Amino acid sequence: MNILEIKDMLSGGIFSEDTVQKIENIIMDKQILSLEDEFEIKNILQSEIDNDFASMGIEDTSEITEINEALDNDLGQVQRELSADMDTIETELRELDTMRKEINHLEDLDQVNKIKEGLTR
Amino acid sequence: MSLEKINSQEQKPGITDAGKNRLDSLKKNITQAKNKVSNWFSKGLSIFGSGVEKAAIGVLSTPEIAKAGVEKYKELDQHTDTLAHDAGESLGYKMAQNYDTTKTFVTETVNAGVDNVSSAYNEAKETVLGIKQDLSEIYQAGKEEISENVTEAKEFVGQKIESAKEWTNTKKQEALELAKNKQEQIIAWKDDKAEIITGMALLAKDFSVEKKQELLQKVETGWSKLAQMGSNLVNAAEIKSQNFIDKARARANALKLAQLELQMSLATTVEDRARQKNEALRAKINGINSLAQVA
Numbered sequence: 561m562n563i564l565e566i567k568d569m570l571s572g573g574i575f576s577e578d579t580v581q582k583i584e585n586i587i588m589d590k591q592i593l594s595l596e597d598e599f600e601i602k603n604i605l606q607s608e609i610d611n612d613f614a615s616m617g618i619e620d621t622s623e624i625t626e627i628n629e630a631l632d633n634d635l636g637q638v639q640r641e642l643s644a645d646m647d648t649i650e651t652e653l654r655e656l657d658t659m660r661k662e663i664n665h666l667e668d669l670d671q672v673n674k675i676k677e678g679l680t681r
Numbered sequence: 682m683s684l685e686k687i688n689s690q691e692q693k694p695g696i697t698d699a700g701k702n703r704l705d706s707l708k709k710n711i712t713q714a715k716n717k718v719s720n721w722f723s724k725g726l727s728i729f730g731s732g733v734e735k736a737a738i739g740v741l742s743t744p745e746i747a748k749a750g751v752e753k754y755k756e757l758d759q760h761t762d763t764l765a766h767d768a769g770e771s772l773g774y775k776m777a778q779n780y781d782t783t784k785t786f787v788t789e790t791v792n793a794g795v796d797n798v799s800s801a802y803n804e805a806k807e808t809v810l811g812i813k814q815d816l817s818e819i820y821q822a823g824k825e826e827i828s829e830n831v832t833e834a835k836e837f838v839g840q841k842i843e844s845a846k847e848w849t850n851t852k853k854q855e856a857l858e859l860a861k862n863k864q865e866q867i868i869a870w871k872d873d874k875a876e877i878i879t880g881m882a883l884l885a886k887d888f889s890v891e892k893k894q895e896l897l898q899k900v901e902t903g904w905s906k907l908a909q910m911g912s913n914l915v916n917a918a919e920i921k922s923q924n925f926i927d928k929a930r931a932r933a934n935a936l937k938l939a940q941l942e943l944q945m946s947l948a949t950t951v952e953d954r955a956r957q958k959n960e961a962l963r964a965k966i967n968g969i970n971s972l973a974q975v976a
Contacts, residue, residue: 570828574727582791595916595919595920597924599708599919599923602923602926602927602930603704606700606930609934610700613937613941615785616941616942616944617944618937618940618944621936621940623936624933624937627929627930627932627933627936628700628703628933630929631703631926631929632703633705633804634925634929635703635922635925635926638918638921638925639710639918639922641918642710642712642714642914642915642918643710645863645911645914646714646717646911646914646915648867649721649907649908649910649911649914650717650721652870652874652907653721653724653904653907653908655874656874656877656900656903656904656907657728659877659878659881659900660897660900662730662881663884663893663896663900664893664895664897666881666884666885666893667888667890667893669885669888669901670888671693681736
C-alpha cells in the first residue's frame with residue numbers, strides 16, 4: 561500500500577466524504593506510511609463497508625461469527641508468542657546488564673589485589 | 682442502491698463493536714511492546730552511549746526522517762526564494778542609484794558647457810555599463826550559488842526519503858525473515874552469551890584493561906542485537922496480525938456480498954412472480970371484460 565494508490569482509490573468517489581477526510585488526515589504531509597498508518601486506513605475503509613452491509617440488512621451469519629472467532633484465536637496466538645518473546649529478551653537484557661556490572665567489578669578486584677600484593681611485599 | 686444513497690444512510694452503531702474491541706486490544710498490545718523496545722534502546726543509550734545510538738536512531742526515528750527532511754526542504758526552499766528576491770531587489774536598487782547618480786553628473790557636466798563633455802559622457806557611460814556588468818555578474822553568481830544550495834538540499838532530502846523508504850521495506854522484510862528463523866537467532870545469541878561468560882572467567886583469572894574493553898564491547902553489541910531483535914519481533918507480530926485480519930475480512934466480505942446477491946436475486950424473483958401474476962390477472966380481467974361485451 562502506498563500513498564499514490566490510496567489517493568487514486570479515494571479520488572474514485574466510491575467512499576463517503578467522511579471516510580475520505582479521515583484518510584486524508586492520516587496521509588497528509590507524509591511520504592511514507594508506517595505500519596500503524598496502513599492498519600488505521602484499512603480499519604477506516606472496512607468500517608464503512610461494514611456499515612454499508614448493515615444498512616442493507618446484511619448481518620453477521622454464523623459463518624462470519626466463526627471467521628471472527630478464528631481471527632481472535634490467531635491474533636491471540638500472535639500476541640501470546642510476542643509476549644513470551646519479549647519476556648525472553650527482557651530476561652536476557654537483564655542478565656547482560658549484570659554481566660556488564662561484573663566486568664566493571666573485576667577491574668576493582670584487580671586494583672584491590674594489586675594493592676594487597678604491594679602491601680605484602 | 683446508489684453509492685451516494687448508501688453513503689448518506691445513517692450508520693448503524695454496534696455491528697462493529699466486537700471488531701473494534703479486537704482492534705483496540707491489538708493496538709494496545711502492540712503499542713505496549715513498542716514502548717518496551719523503546720525503553721530497551723533508551724536504557725542501552727544511557728549505559729553504552731553512541732554504540733547503541735546508531736541502532737536506536739534507525740529503529741525509533743527513521744519514519745520521522747522523511748517528514749523532517751521534507752519540512753526542512755520546504756523551509757530552505759522558501760528561505761532561498763526570499764534570499765534570491767531580496768538580493769535581486771537590493772542589487773536592482775543599487776544599480777538604479779548608481780545609474781541615476783552618474784546620469785545626473787553627466788547631465789550637469791554637459792549643461793556647464795565643459796569642452797570635454799563628450800569624452801566625460803562616454804567615460805561615464807562606460808562606468809555605468811561597467812557597474813551594470815559587475816552587478817549583473819554578482820547577481821548571477823549569487824543566484825547560481827543559491828540555486829546550487831537548493832539543488833544540494835533537494836538531493837539531500839531526496840536521499841533521505843529514499844533511504845527512509847528503503848529502511849521501511851528492509852525493516853518489513855527483516856521482521857518477516859526474523860519471524861521465520863527466530864530460533865536460529867536465539868541460538869546464535871546464546872553462543873555470543875557463552876563467549877562473554879567464558880571471557881569473564883578468563884578476565885577474572887588474568888585481568889587486563891584491553892580484555893575488559895573487548896568484553897564490554899561484546900556486551901554492548903549483544904544489547905543492540907537483542908533490542909533490535911525485539912523491535913523486529915514487534916514488527917513481525919504487527920504484520921502477521923494485519924495479515925490475519927486482512928484474510929478474515931476478505932472472507933467475511935465475500936460471504937456478506939454473496940448474502941446480499943442472494944437477497945437481491947430473491948427480490949428479483951418476487952418481482953418476476955408479481956409481474957407474471959399481474960399479466961395473468963390482466964388476461965383474466967380482459968377475458969371477463971370480453972365476456973361481458975358478448976352478453
